[in-house]
Amino acid sequence: MATGIENYKDFFRTAFGNEPFGYQEQLAKADEDFSSLLNAPTGAGKTNAVLGAWLWRRMKNPSSVGRRLIYCLPMRTLVEQTCSVADLAIEKIENQYPQLKDRFSVQTLYGGDVSDDWDVFPEREQIIIGTQDLLLSRALNRGYAMNRFRWAFHFGLFNNDCLWVFDEVQLFGDGLATTAQLAAMREKFTTFGAVKSLWMSATLDKDWLRTIDFDAKVDNLKSLELSEKDYENPQLKKRLNAVKVLRKAAIECRLPKGLADFVFQRHERGTQTLIVVNTVQRAQEVYAEIEKNYSEAKKQAQKSAAPTLFDSENQTPEIHLLHSRFRPAERKEWQKIFNEKIDESGAGRIIVATQVIEAGVDISAKLLLT
Structure with missing residues (x-):
């Protein structure tokens, strides 16, 4: 033809x-x-x-x-x-x-x-x-x-x-x-x-x-x-030649609270942070602790008279939880997360996931914890 x-x-x-x-x-x-x-x-x-x-x-x-x-x-x-x-x-x-x-x-x-x-x-x-x-x-x-x-x-x-x-x-x-x-x-x-x-x-x-x-x-x-x-x-x-620095995480990261605190301190604005854990329960616990950290930080910022990270709107990063127990309709939204570019002038994105982030998935992160 x-x-x-x-x-x-x-x-x-x-x-x-x-x-x-x-x-x-x-x-x-x-x-x-x-x-x-x-x-x-x-x-x-x-x-x-x-x-x-x-x-x-x-x-x-x-x-x-x-x-x-x-x-x-x-x-x-x-x-x-x-x-x-x-x-x-x-x-x-x-x-x-x-x-x-x-x-x-x-x-x-x-x-x-x-x-x-x-x-x-x-x-x-x-x-x-x-x-x-x-x-x-x-x-x-x-x-x-x-x-x-x-x-x-x-x-x-x-x-x-x-x-x-x-x-x-x-x-x-x-x-x-x-x-x-x-x-x-x-x-x-x-x-x-x-x-x-x-x-x-x-x-x-x-x-x-x-x-x-x-x-x-x-x-x-x-x-x-x-x-x-x-x-x-x-x-x-x-x-192919991108530099990937590997470091052993602190022992505190073994606990959900310690891992969430580590992410809160190390996540950079305008970038994506990816945390991959091995059970749904651990993913849920880490996600809850990260949300708690940012929620408390925002409340503290609102009480403080000094300029902070949270003075302007949308300065809290997007926080997403991905695991196998989500329903099909919710899972369909994941591809949008993978494809959507990070706003470099914004607060960035944090993804907490189990092994649903598989080999071959097209996703990049400035900070990866696993």
């Missing part, structure tokens, strides 16, 4: 707001085989690389990738984040290139949010983003969260004419071996249309994919990494 769009750099810039790095361009080359392994550092733009490459190849050489991009992730927070990136990219592309209006769509499959009726249009080009439990179970003909009489329908859709992308594979557990076995079975029994698999991570080891049926193929997998030119890119160089 002719689109009149000829420059990948312009296309990528429209979708994601920046020039593609060299490896991102390499992945999108429509006349070359699609890579099977992508090993790139955190913050190097792996998600954008895959989304941009699939969209571009579907326009320039559809047979090089399937008509469905199945983006498989280990955790639901990563699904929400990736879905936001994909939705925004397609919206920008459609605004810039009206000829692509309604050509691509984004669907989600994870606990509590399963897109309905997307499978009524198997001929459409779709980005399906979900957690490994819902996606891999469909590829195994045992689809979770769906009527068993539709299992075979999804079994066909998820094993034919698609590109499987497995992100943050170090978190997959037993699911990783399943992905390799499925890839081997598809090659052995053949499929309708192109079916390729891409495994990617910042800590990828191809030996993780050595299963009984896939072992012989591992050494021949096409791999893509950042080039020397990529590492010299000013934007990427700044990100």
